[in-house]
Amino acid sequence: MQRNAERFLIKLLRGISTDHIETVRDAWRALLSDQEEAIPVIKKKLNSNAWKNNPPGPLPKYFGILLALLSEMDGDAFRQEVMRLGSIKLHPVHRRTLNVLAKRLEDAPSVYLAETVPVFIAIDVANSRRVIRNLQRWSKTKGLSLNDVTRFDVIAERPELDYLGRYNLFFSGIVLTQPTIQLKGLISWIETLNNEVTFYHEVGHHVLGHSEGGQVAEQEGEANAYARSMIRASRPVFFFVVDVFKKPLKLVLKPLFPQSKRNSKRAT
Structure with missing residues (x-):
């Protein structure tokens, strides 16, 4: 269910903000195991006006984690999201994060x-x-x-x-x-x-x-x-x-x- 994906995504971001390894690891694995439900939830989170503004606290980490997780799940969805985000206004901090992670599009597993x-x-x-x-x-x-x-x-x-x-x-x-x-x-x-x-x-x-x-x-x-x-x-x-x-x-x-x-x- 999508509610489970939302719950695990909240858990993931909470673990990132507190640097709690086990919380991040368990939530990451849970989201990867249910990609069909998780991908729409991640895309919804990325489709937020928050990324346009000065990022307080752990927000820069959240943006990078969401993109990295999407790239692990679905290459096409990640590519589409990179293109969408690249065409809209982003705070310079998030713009740099996007540019770094966009390089993953050039990589293919050996x-x-x-x-x-x-x-x-x-x-x-x-x-x-x-x-x-x-x-x-x-x-x-x-x-x-x-x-x-x-x-x-x-x-x-x-x-x-x-x-x-x-x-x-x-x-x-x-x-x-x-x-x-x-x-x-x-x-x-x-x-x-x-x-x-x-x-x-x-x-x-x-x-x-x-x-x-x-x-x-x-x-x-x-x-x-x-x-x-x-x-x-x-x-x-x-x-x-x-x-x-x-x-x-x-x-x-x-x-x-x-x-x-x-x-x-x-x-x-």
Whole structure:
């Protein structure tokens, strides 16, 4: 019923205004699951004179959230709404938001995982075809669940980014980073393994219902455990060999590198 969609939309906006992660996430998922009823309610909310005036309080956030949600639901409806809003008077703050989100019209998913989860890959990511193949393989790992994940965004790895992956707590989306140059040989293999672990780690935050991923040590530990279980399912032969030689290697390497430390970026 449309009343349910209205109720969940009010709940979503209330969660945005209070920065309450669980409220936003639950309302977002509920609206996505009932798109037929939700789309007219969102369009009605966007068809308001409020966007013409100086936006008080959380109103700028509301405008962006409504547009982002519509873009996730229906590309044609989003395009029509962008064109309509672009032709009427808007406050400059909302005009900037509209211009930023309108860029989504230029994007098309590179692939869908589990048939329904879109993947968007930045143009400066190296070897996007290989990235797609890897994501498709990882997403089929036995025991992995992508239920309610809204999207994957693969962006270029940059020195200023302090993460390899990130779980969007509000909207159940996942961001992954990839190199901008094509790697080869052993370096490429290690990079792929690291990216696979990051993929499982971020999915783990989602599956386990974490609300503060990357900020709470206990949740990080749980996401790491989930990633370990998935990587073992994905690469059973490799981990059998690792288990066999792990102790002998430790005994050999420990005297050689007593002070060694591994510096790496952390998935969050």
